[in-house]
Amino acid sequence: MRNCVVIVLVLFLSVSCKKELVKQPAKLIEKGKMIDIMYDLSLLEAMKYQNPISLDSNETNPTKFILKKYKVDSLQFAESNKYYATDYESYKDMFDEIGKRLAIKQRATDSIVKIEEKKAAKAAKKKGKDTVKDAVKKPLTQAEIDAINRQQPLDR
Helix, strand or coil, X not given: CHHHHHHHHHHHHHHHHHCCCCCCCCCCCCHHHHHHHHHHHHHHHHHHHHCHHHHHCCCCCHHHHHHHHCCCXXXXXXXXXXXXXXXXXXXXXXXXXXXXXXXXXHHHHHHHXXXXXXXXXXXXXXXXXXXXXXXXXXXXXXXXXXXHHHCCCCCC
């Protein structure tokens, strides 16, 4: 009797472990394309968080735009997302890939911002020197000399 209970228990556990929680959808989005879609949606969420007015001012739905870009409808995306989410390790690997892409993009963006800030600082510094140089090098016109002598503002 004890052996029968153990055999039934082992059979039950082996059958229940192999059963898929969610059936594979008919229009399953391939894993690489799904990662691309989720990456773009992650960028959109970051944009919403950083500057919510920029996306609200547009009269379009950015999520629909992303799905249209990949020629996927919202139901197909939802079903595929649900299917991939049932396999925790695979889903975690997908998000790790997205995180790596976002980190690379962030480093590239940060370096571009630093370069632009340096250029702006140099330009401002150079502009400040140029205005001083221009004021020293540029000879005054007769109208400017007369205005200085009369202590009146000069309209340019």
